[in-house]
Amino acid sequence: MTVTPCHVTREEGLIFERSRPGRTAYSLPPLDVPTVPVETWIESRFLRADQLAGLPEVSEVDVIRHFTRLSRWNYAVDLGMYPLGSCTMKYNPKLNERVARLEGFAQHHPLTPEELSQGSLEVLKTLEDLLCEITGMAAGCLQPAAGAHGELTGLLLIRACLEARGDARQKVLIPDSAHGTNPASAAICGYRVQTIPSTERGLIDLEALRRAADSEVAALMLTNPNTLGLFEEEIEEIVRIVHEAGGLVYMDGANMNALVGIARPGDMGVDVIHLNVHKTFSTPHGGGGPGAGPVLVTSELEPFLPVPRIVRRPDGTLALDYDRPRSIGRMRAFYGNFGVLVRGLSYILTMGPEGLREVAETAVLNANYLAHQLKDTYEIAYPGPVMHEVVFSDKRQRAYGVRNVDIAKRLIDYGFHPPTMSFPLIVSGALMIEPTETEGREELDLFIAAMKAIDRECRENPELVRTAPHQTRLGRLDEVSAARRPVLRWRSEASSAPSGSPSEERVASPEP
Numbered sequence: 001m002t003v004t005p006c007h008v009t010r011e012e013g014l015i016f017e018r019s020r021p022g023r024t025a026y027s028l029p030p031l032d033v034p035t036v037p038v039e040t041w042i043e044s045r046f047l048r049a050d051q052l053a054g055l056p057e058v059s060e061v062d063v064i065r066h067f068t069r070l071s072r073w074n075y076a077v078d079l080g081m082y083p084l085g086s087c088t089m090k091y092n093p094k095l096n097e098r099v100a101r102l103e104g105f106a107q108h109h110p111l112t113p114e115e116l117s118q119g120s121l122e123v124l125k126t127l128e129d130l131l132c133e134i135t136g137m138a139a140g141c142l143q144p145a146a147g148a149h150g151e152l153t154g155l156l157l158i159r160a161c162l163e164a165r166g167d168a169r170q171k172v173l174i175p176d177s178a179h180g181t182n183p184a185s186a187a188i189c190g191y192r193v194q195t196i197p198s199t200e201r202g203l204i205d206l207e208a209l210r211r212a213a214d215s216e217v218a219a220l221m222l223t224n225p226n227t228l229g230l231f232e233e234e235i236e237e238i239v240r241i242v243h244e245a246g247g248l249v250y251m252d253g254a255n256m257n258a259l260v261g262i263a264r265p266g267d268m269g270v271d272v273i274h275l276n277v278h279k280t281f282s283t284p285h286g287g288g289g290p291g292a293g294p295v296l297v298t299s300e301l302e303p304f305l306p307v308p309r310i311v312r313r314p315d316g317t318l319a320l321d322y323d324r325p326r327s328i329g330r331m332r333a334f335y336g337n338f339g340v341l342v343r344g345l346s347y348i349l350t351m352g353p354e355g356l357r358e359v360a361e362t363a364v365l366n367a368n369y370l371a372h373q374l375k376d377t378y379e380i381a382y383p384g385p386v387m388h389e390v391v392f393s394d395k396r397q398r399a400y401g402v403r404n405v406d407i408a409k410r411l412i413d414y415g416f417h418p419p420t421m422s423f424p425l426i427v428s429g430a431l432m433i434e435p436t437e438t439e440g441r442e443e444l445d446l447f448i449a450a451m452k453a454i455d456r457e458c459r460e461n462p463e464l465v466r467t468a469p470h471q472t473r474l475g476r477l478d479e480v481s482a483a484r485r486p487v488l489r490w491r492s493e494a495s496s497a498p499s500g501s502p503s504e505e506r507v508a509s510p511e512p
Ligand SMILES: Cc1ncc(COP(=O)(O)O)c(C=O)c1O
Pocket: 086, 087, 146, 147, 148, 149, 179, 181, 223, 252, 254, 255, 276, 291, 293
């Protein structure tokens, strides 16, 4: 091992394997009471020969340093701006964390009888009612565990509603500016997807929509604002076209932080909407969870909502109603991701109506500030003004052999999380930047300065950008292998998978 004045050298920091035979993290005094052999209680065929269960043999200090070290390698929204477009990686007030951790919520067993669950049911009912008020819809369901799960729920509701009308339509229209989960959800639901192109302004092509809106159309799935950060200005006409064709309008409301407190999808004529509580209403998320994707509907779709519904009895108490013969059934165990929903309610109540409106105003202001400051440096894919995010492209930097991925990696050296890349697909070399409403002027200016500095580097020293990042413990990774063959858990030497398998690669090595 190389020893340098810096205690944790680049190489030392990369050693993942800390296990040493016989090392333990505790030392208890010898037992002074009679012991009963474990075989007395558990049949020997169920007992492991290796009493260590293949766990790492490490001391307490090894464990503490290992996890503390890993946590310091991570980038987090609590360290700086996280401009990952479409993900709304905003700062989440710690108050909401504390509320979700209150013993009465965190320790409440989901099988507790209704009479003893009135507080938690009140949380769910209040949140459901507030989300209806915010979106202008009639009723809702909090069960879906994420946005995409909400999409699936919403489409099942649409199918049930159309079938009740005696109409088994097979097609879902989705603009090419929609979020990627939309066509996936429609396909999982068994629908045929027809893509509707965008105009040169990045909005849905109304003529193409008119042509596609036939008697086979079950729904239009509209991400609004769309993934170009643009609001569909013709929303009322869009809704009219789909309704006249006998279809329903599904709005992907995951970008609601651009609209909250200002515009209500229900007033625009939308039939079903899902929200991403973990994005808009505060929950630290990313890496796949945790989330909540409530679905809100018009009164026509209410009878089909998942069971149980939370209903108020005449005496004012709350109950879970399973007696809904037209319901599509249950979408998730128990009542959804309760902790995320508690955070959402805490956020909404602490912000209040004016605070929520300010969220949307600031999200839009911040995105337009970035768009304005960087438009002469990076190509803007579609003219704004934008809503919550702005999509640039690498068109100008490509002349120097630099691609969007290189710019994103170089941003890491400047202390920022990279933006979303290569999405939406209709923008070649996309850099999708969502500053969110929680960033202040100084942080935005630092980001702008970094983006401008990288542009200068593209012209003066493109190799520097092409080989970034340079300031991280690991250099550029093999992203294909990382995605296709992820190493997600530790295995002991003894239980290692066959030679050459990814689980053997415990010592990461930077690219030369
Ligand atoms: C516009 C939009 N729709 C849907 C989703 C999917 O949400 P989830 O990742 O919670 O499934 C996202 C995720 O960020 C999104 O930005």
